[in-house]
Amino acid sequence: MNVEQFLYHEARLLDTQQYEAWLELFTDDATYWVPLEREQKDPFETSSIIHDDRTLLGLRVKQARHPRAHARLPLARTVHQVGNILVLKENEPEFLVASTLTLVEFRAERQRLWGALVEHRLRRTSAGLRIAHKRVDLVNSEGELDGIAILL
Amino acid sequence: MLQERIADLSKCVEPDRVRREVYTDPEIFELEMQRIHEQVWIYCGHESQVPKPGDYYTVQIGRQPMLMVRGAEGRISVLYNRCPHRGNMMCGDRHGNTGEFFRCSYHAWTFQHDGRLRSIPMMESGYAGTRYGRDNPDCSMKRAARVESYRGFVFASLAQGGPALAEFLGASRVAFDDMCDRAPAGEVEIVPNCFRVIQHSNWKIFLENQLDALHPSVVHQSTGRAAHEVEKQIEKRTGKAPLSYHMLSAFATVTIDKWDNFQTLNYPYGHCILTGYMGLRPKDPDTVAYEKTLIKAYGKQRTEEILAVNIHHVLIYPGLSVQSPLQQLRAVRPLGVDRTLTEIWHFRLKGAPEPIYRRSLAYYNLVNSPATLINADDLENFWKCHQGLASDGGDWVSFGRHHGHDIEKDGAVETAPNCGTSEAPMRNQMKAWAQYMRA
Numbered sequence: 001m002n003v004e005q006f007l008y009h010e011a012r013l014l015d016t017q018q019y020e021a022w023l024e025l026f027t028d029d030a031t032y033w034v035p036l037e038r039e040q041k042d043p044f045e046t047s048s049i050i051h052d053d054r055t056l057l058g059l060r061v062k063q064a065r066h067p068r069a070h071a072r073l074p075l076a077r078t079v080h081q082v083g084n085i086l087v088l089k090e091n092e093p094e095f096l097v098a099s100t101l102t103l104v105e106f107r108a109e110r111q112r113l114w115g116a117l118v119e120h121r122l123r124r125t126s127a128g129l130r131i132a133h134k135r136v137d138l139v140n141s142e143g144e145l146d147g148i149a150i151l152l
Numbered sequence: 153m154l155q156e157r158i159a160d161l162s163k164c165v166e167p168d169r170v171r172r173e174v175y176t177d178p179e180i181f182e183l184e185m186q187r188i189h190e191q192v193w194i195y196c197g198h199e200s201q202v203p204k205p206g207d208y209y210t211v212q213i214g215r216q217p218m219l220m221v222r223g224a225e226g227r228i229s230v231l232y233n234r235c236p237h238r239g240n241m242m243c244g245d246r247h248g249n250t251g252e253f254f255r256c257s258y259h260a261w262t263f264q265h266d267g268r269l270r271s272i273p274m275m276e277s278g279y280a281g282t283r284y285g286r287d288n289p290d291c292s293m294k295r296a297a298r299v300e301s302y303r304g305f306v307f308a309s310l311a312q313g314g315p316a317l318a319e320f321l322g323a324s325r326v327a328f329d330d331m332c333d334r335a336p337a338g339e340v341e342i343v344p345n346c347f348r349v350i351q352h353s354n355w356k357i358f359l360e361n362q363l364d365a366l367h368p369s370v371v372h373q374s375t376g377r378a379a380h381e382v383e384k385q386i387e388k389r390t391g392k393a394p395l396s397y398h399m400l401s402a403f404a405t406v407t408i409d410k411w412d413n414f415q416t417l418n419y420p421y422g423h424c425i426l427t428g429y430m431g432l433r434p435k436d437p438d439t440v441a442y443e444k445t446l447i448k449a450y451g452k453q454r455t456e457e458i459l460a461v462n463i464h465h466v467l468i469y470p471g472l473s474v475q476s477p478l479q480q481l482r483a484v485r486p487l488g489v490d491r492t493l494t495e496i497w498h499f500r501l502k503g504a505p506e507p508i509y510r511r512s513l514a515y516y517n518l519v520n521s522p523a524t525l526i527n528a529d530d531l532e533n534f535w536k537c538h539q540g541l542a543s544d545g546g547d548w549v550s551f552g553r554h555h556g557h558d559i560e561k562d563g564a565v566e567t568a569p570n571c572g573t574s575e576a577p578m579r580n581q582m583k584a585w586a587q588y589m590r591a
Contacts, residue, residue, distance in 0.1 A: 068373030071532035144348045147531035148523035
């Protein structure tokens with residue numbers, strides 16, 4: 001699978017709510033980061049909207065399936081529109097890939113639109129491409145935010 | 153219609169219940185802003201947010217857009233964010249540095265950091281013989297009536313009258329003492345930037361939730377259970393799970409009867425304290441190293457006193473909720489009857505080792521971010537609560553849990569033993585609300 005197809009595949013898993021399969025796309029040492037600040041350099045100088053290792057990401061998926069996960073019952077319907085895919089760096093077996101995300105979410109009679117710049121550090125493994133690091137910079141990360149109960 | 157409702161406000165609050173209009177009526181909301189938020193001491197920010205002369209941060213007090221600014225001589229002022237000339241907003245950015253003076257982007261009137269008029273372009277020729285000029289206070293940026301700070305936490309009041317800050321805070325000062333005392337240097341420093349979370353609900357719903365010890369086991373059960381499972385798996389694999397998992401799993405493992413072991417303390421002006429603490433004094437190397445820095449700064453006995461302070465939450469009515477042992481606070485900014493902004497800030501303990509900061513940061517992110525497993529479920533319930541109050545299915549919101557078991561002592565109201573899930577804090581807040589609204 002090439003890089004472009006891989007990112008579409010990831011988006012498809014999220015939009016069809018196959019979160020467990022989505023989680024499998026991440027390496028064991030993966031990190032998943034949604035910074036709070038524009039051009040934030042590291043997750044420790046200030047807060048982060050999400051800063052998860054693979055275990056915490058797994059916790060997110062597990063919680064979403066709990067029958068009393070109030071904000072996720074029912075799960076929102078989403079469309080992850082991935083575009084502007086650009087390989088920034090090739091350094092076998094890893095690739096740094098930039099893309100943009102336009103996300104439409106619908107839940108509880110409300111439709112919301114999100115936009116983000118995304119970076120994936122992908123790693124070629126024996127099982128195929130895997131995500132070693134994903135960074136999602138929401139355009140409104142520093143704005144007033146509603147609860148975010150979806151996976152970006 | 154309006155007159156009738158105002159006259160009737162006293163009938164909206166009974167000792168153990170409140171009329172639902174108190175949460176849903178836009179006219180009552182306007183009155184609350186006038187009689188409560190634009191009168192009392194409201195938290196503006198921490199001094200370390202504006203370290204250099206000209207640094208400013210905008211802040212909403214009631215319905216008023218304000219800004220907190222550091223002057224050249226170091227003094228902090230709180231000003232209305234408005235040019236006295238034609239009403240232009242002075243600072244459009246949420247925060248920044250204004251330089252040596254404020255300069256309006258419309259007609260270039262300039263002002264000192266304390267709001268005093270500095271210059272108007274061609275003032276002599278343009279305003280000779282008019283009432284406008286440096287001597288007219290109406291040509292300066294208006295200042296908040298009163299500004300005071302306590303241990304670096306800046307408050308402003310838009311009313312001349314009323315108690316001084318220390319008197320207003322009373323016993324709730326422990327929130328700031330506890331937070332600062334836990335720093336070896338005796339003070340805290342802001343972690344730049346905060347979460348700004350919108351709640352689709354009335355501001356009081358959030359405040360009532362803060363000391364509601366019954367809700368965590370219900371609302372956060374899904375997260376607590378998932379975290380508990382993961383914590384056990386990690387422990388099996390590596391012997392020790394990071395503390396952040398324990399903080400999350402506590403939402404499920406601290407059962408309702410255990411929450412009842414905590415106690416609520418309720419004070420004048422609507423302030424409340426929930427004592428009890430989720431067992432966060434572990435013996436890991438990071439904590440041990442941190443306690444050593446405290447002992448070096450304070451001595452053994454004082455360190456023990458500091459670490460023994462047993463607080464879960466302090467609520468400073470009507471605008472602040474502080475979790476001092478975790479160095480975080482939530483400032484409440486009501487935006488409308490059904491819309492509330494919370495600004496959630498995290499602080500660094502000055503002089504404490506880096507791992508202590510990282511640990512509280514992990515907790516802060518996990519619990520407070522709009523994308524967390526905790527806050528998202530609270531936000532969902534706040535919204536549902538406000539929606540439900542629109543219904544004619546009932547006129548009252550009940551605060552009856554353990555009502556009649558409150559103990560009055562030295563001007564404060566304590567809940568009886570094993571009544572930690574009491575709704576006494578909500579009763580106390582509404583008592584203060586009724587007093588303010590009677591004005």
